[in-house]
Amino acid sequence: MNHSPAPALPRLLLVEDDPVNAAFLAGASAALPAEVVQAGSLVEAEAACRDADFDLFLFDANLPDGRGEDLLRSLRGAGIGTVALAHTADVDDALHTRLLAAGFVAVLRKPLPVATLHAALRRWLPAAETARPCWDDAAALAALGGQAAHVQALRGMFLDELPAQRGRIALAVADGDAATIRAELHKLVASCGFVGAARLGDAVQAMRAAPLDAEALRALDAAVAELLPG
Structure with a gap:
């Protein structure tokens, strides 16, 4: 870290x-x-x-x-x-x-x-x-009481779940289901805060304000891609 x-x-x-x-x-x-x-x-x-x-x-x-x-x-x-x-x-x-x-x-x-x-x-x-890093270690350590091992463990769990979350959001966007999109983004923004996923958290916040905006979804996809292995 x-x-x-x-x-x-x-x-x-x-x-x-x-x-x-x-x-x-x-x-x-x-x-x-x-x-x-x-x-x-x-x-x-x-x-x-x-x-x-x-x-x-x-x-x-x-x-x-x-x-x-x-x-x-x-x-x-x-x-x-x-x-x-x-x-x-x-x-x-x-x-x-x-x-x-x-x-x-x-x-x-x-x-x-x-x-x-x-x-x-x-x-x-x-x-x-x-200006914003992909991972904000200081924010994650503050959220988890300064325990670096906890941060690393939670980040692993976060990254394991991220593709499925992204898939559910994409499906809701295709269906025009703003309520489901907001519910998924609400869960995701909380997780981003705990693990310090700074740029993804910013993209999630923008999409919460405009859940069906195509540019907001592209920004979310880009932020997800930065965190996941190729």
């Missing part, structure tokens, strides 16, 4: 007030991977920026207490120059033009597939591609 600490993840501030959209965007962004901090209003976002620095902003255009462009202007006035992306379900071209004029580098239109979100985030968070 490699006991060196995992590299720090890029930090993303997600501002979104709708719970369903927030869950999808947070899960898909975390799978990039990235560390995602969520806020549901301008007030919460400004408080988050006072407490920490971020590598990228992802702001909803319309929030309960104001507009995303107003939030960005306020942060720019405070000397915070973090690159910002906007997201909106509004198809009004005038709004998109206004958001770009306010300083957003791009406007993402919801609903958006995981692949589109990842492509936008990767453009501005290039370090995210290699």
